[in-house]
Amino acid sequence: MLKTGQTIAALRTKANMTQEQLAAELFVSRDLVSKWETDKSPPNYKMILKMAELFSVEVEVLFDKDRILTEELAACVPADKAVGAKELKEAVNGFLSSLSVRDRAVFIRRYYFFEDASEIGAEYGIGEGYVRTILMRARKKLKNYMKGAF
Amino acid sequence: MNSRDLLCAVAGIDEGFVRESEQFSSVAAKIKAERKRERQKATAVALAAAICVAMFWTIKLAPPSFRLFAPSGVTNVNTLGQNSPFGTEKNAADPGGNTTMGQDTASATVGESTSAVKETEGAPSTTGDRKPSVPAGETTRREPGTEAPSATTAPEKPTTPEATAPSEPRAEPPTEPSTDQSEPGSTGAVYSSVNVSYTEAKEIFGHPIVSCSSSSFIGYQVGVVSRNGNIHESGAFCLSVTYRFLNGSINLQDQDRSAGSVAHNTGDRYEYGGRTFYVWPDYADDGLYIGYFPTGDDGIAYQAFFDEDIDVYTIMDLISSVEI
Numbered sequence: 001m002l003k004t005g006q007t008i009a010a011l012r013t014k015a016n017m018t019q020e021q022l023a024a025e026l027f028v029s030r031d032l033v034s035k036w037e038t039d040k041s042p043p044n045y046k047m048i049l050k051m052a053e054l055f056s057v058e059v060e061v062l063f064d065k066d067r068i069l070t071e072e073l074a075a076c077v078p079a080d081k082a083v084g085a086k087e088l089k090e091a092v093n094g095f096l097s098s099l100s101v102r103d104r105a106v107f108i109r110r111y112y113f114f115e116d117a118s119e120i121g122a123e124y125g126i127g128e129g130y131v132r133t134i135l136m137r138a139r140k141k142l143k144n145y146m147k148g149a150f
Numbered sequence: 151m152n153s154r155d156l157l158c159a160v161a162g163i164d165e166g167f168v169r170e171s172e173q174f175s176s177v178a179a180k181i182k183a184e185r186k187r188e189r190q191k192a193t194a195v196a197l198a199a200a201i202c203v204a205m206f207w208t209i210k211l212a213p214p215s216f217r218l219f220a221p222s223g224v225t226n227v228n229t230l231g232q233n234s235p236f237g238t239e240k241n242a243a244d245p246g247g248n249t250t251m252g253q254d255t256a257s258a259t260v261g262e263s264t265s266a267v268k269e270t271e272g273a274p275s276t277t278g279d280r281k282p283s284v285p286a287g288e289t290t291r292r293e294p295g296t297e298a299p300s301a302t303t304a305p306e307k308p309t310t311p312e313a314t315a316p317s318e319p320r321a322e323p324p325t326e327p328s329t330d331q332s333e334p335g336s337t338g339a340v341y342s343s344v345n346v347s348y349t350e351a352k353e354i355f356g357h358p359i360v361s362c363s364s365s366s367f368i369g370y371q372v373g374v375v376s377r378n379g380n381i382h383e384s385g386a387f388c389l390s391v392t393y394r395f396l397n398g399s400i401n402l403q404d405q406d407r408s409a410g411s412v413a414h415n416t417g418d419r420y421e422y423g424g425r426t427f428y429v430w431p432d433y434a435d436d437g438l439y440i441g442y443f444p445t446g447d448d449g450i451a452y453q454a455f456f457d458e459d460i461d462v463y464t465i466m467d468l469i470s471s472v473e474i
Contacts, residue, residue: 044161049154059154073153083151088159096167105174108167111160123175127459130438133429136418150151 004048004062005039011055011062012037026050042114065114072135073111076142081150095145099138106131107138341389342374342381354381355391357450359402360472366396393472398437398456400469404449411447414439422466429462440465442473450474 012022019037023030026047035041043051045063052059059066083091096104102124109120117131124131346354348361351370371394376386389407393400403412417430417439428441432455440462442452452469 045154045157046161049158069157070153073156077151077153077156081151083155085155085159085162088151088155089162092156092159092162093164093167096163101170101174104167105171108160108163108171111157112163112168112171121459125175125459127457127461129460129462129464130431130458133418133431133438133462 004042005037007062008033008043008051009037011051011057015055022051022054025054044112063114069111069114072139073142076139076146078146078150083150087150091146091149094149095142098145099141103134103138106134110135340376340378342376343371343392344374344381346370346372351391354388355402355404356388357391357402357404357474359391359474362393362472364395364468364471368394368396370394371399393468395456395468397460398454398465400452400454400465400472402472402474403451403453405451406448412451412453413443413447414441414453415443417441420462420466422463423470425466425470427466427469431458438462438465440469442466442469444473 012019017025019030019033023033026033028047032041036043036047048063048066049059052062055062096107099107106120106124109115109123110117115123117128117135120126121128121131348359348370351372352359354372354374371392372381372388373390373392374381374386374388376383380386387407388404390401390403392402405411405413414428414430417428420427420429425442425444428439428443430439430441431437432439437455438458438460440454440456444450444452452473454465454469456465
């Protein structure tokens with residue numbers, strides 16, 4: 001679980017915004033903003049990017065794993081390709097459908113919930129090293145999938 | 151498009167996938183438990199089969215006197231085979247095989263029946279593969295010292311232990327101990343895995359192997375190729391040495407002596423500690439292979455197999471620690 005709640009609250013206060021105002025800016029409910037700030041649920045990556053833009057800070061300020069995760073996925077992105085968000089989302093969904101249930105669950109734990117290999121391993125009862133192997137293999141498949149899709 | 155766009159796309163994946171990943175931990179636990187049950191069941195079946203086979207061979211290879219004067223023991227084998235869960239499954243799959251076994255072992259015409267069993271069962275025997283099949287009436291013409299007593303010796307009157315004594319040597323199994331037949335260069339060669347000490351392992355393997363001091367280390371095992379399973383016979387040679395651990399093993403194979411290369415350059419490639427390792431999973435056994443082939447298809451190949459939950463880097467460290 002990300003510990004970004006206090007950072008979000010601090011940046012919001014610094015920007016003289018209420019939770020309602022922030023929620024309105026991001027088109028989410030106030031309850032959700034409250035959950036983020038109390039670390040009851042993490043904001044997704046889209047929201048992190050929006051907040052970073054709104055508060056004019058680097059993404060790393062809100063999300064310390066940003067560099068690691070973007071570097072991990074960098075090789076999967078086809079170079080010099082302009083792809084719309086909708087097409088990309090469809091491609092990712094298609095790619096996930098092609099994975100086994102276990103590999104898909106591990107991938108989502110890493111890139112949706114931003115969990116470490118050790119956390120995923122503990123959750124699913126498999127070794128940390130094996131989680132890394134699964135992720136590496138999944139990224140290779142994603143790269144090939146993206147090549148074929150775009 | 152960049153990797154942030156990709157992460158955003160992942161953030162917008164179907165809710166079904168997200169829910170599935172949240173529920174997967176319980177599914178994974180179920181799968182694990184089921185696999186464990188299956189393994190236990192398979193072990194029980196294998197054990198039952200081993201007991202049946204052991205009893206069968208014990209009776210088959212026993213002196214004729216034993217079989218003539220202890221028919222109840224013979225009958226027990228048949229009963230066990232039919233009543234045990236293994237026997238039932240085997241009957242369903244191959245009704246003829248088990249019935250033959252029961253009939254033959256219970257039969258008083260020992261010589262003929264045992265030869266019939268051999269053909270039906272396909273029992274392990276080094277001579278069985280090399281010899282052409284023998285006509286039914288000629289079962290007494292067997293290679294000396296490799297088979298059970300013939301039909302002509304069976305009717306002898308073994309009334310005293312002294313009378314049975316001469317037939318004892320013939321009761322020894324040919325070469326059926328726990329060895330696998332392989333052909334690493336010579337026809338009919340037998341590959342035997344033998345537990346040895348560090349000093350013995352070093353001497354037999356012929357390479358200056360490193361002693362292991364890991365806390366999970368169990369012992370050394372050498373793989374020796376010979377003509378009949380005897381690792382001390384002239385011409386026998388050592389093909390590999392295995393470091394056995396609680397959760398796996400590391401095998402050092404002398405590729406110059408083996409029939410072919412064991413190097414496996416596919417799978418996930420890891421550059422670690424100045425070495426290149428290859429990792430590939432074995433889904434059937436929930437395990438992981440880690441290979442290190444410093445001299446390619448020649449020289450010593452290092453191949454480890456461990457439980458999948460052991461950290462890959464720990465295994466690579468272990469392999470590095472035993473590198474010659």
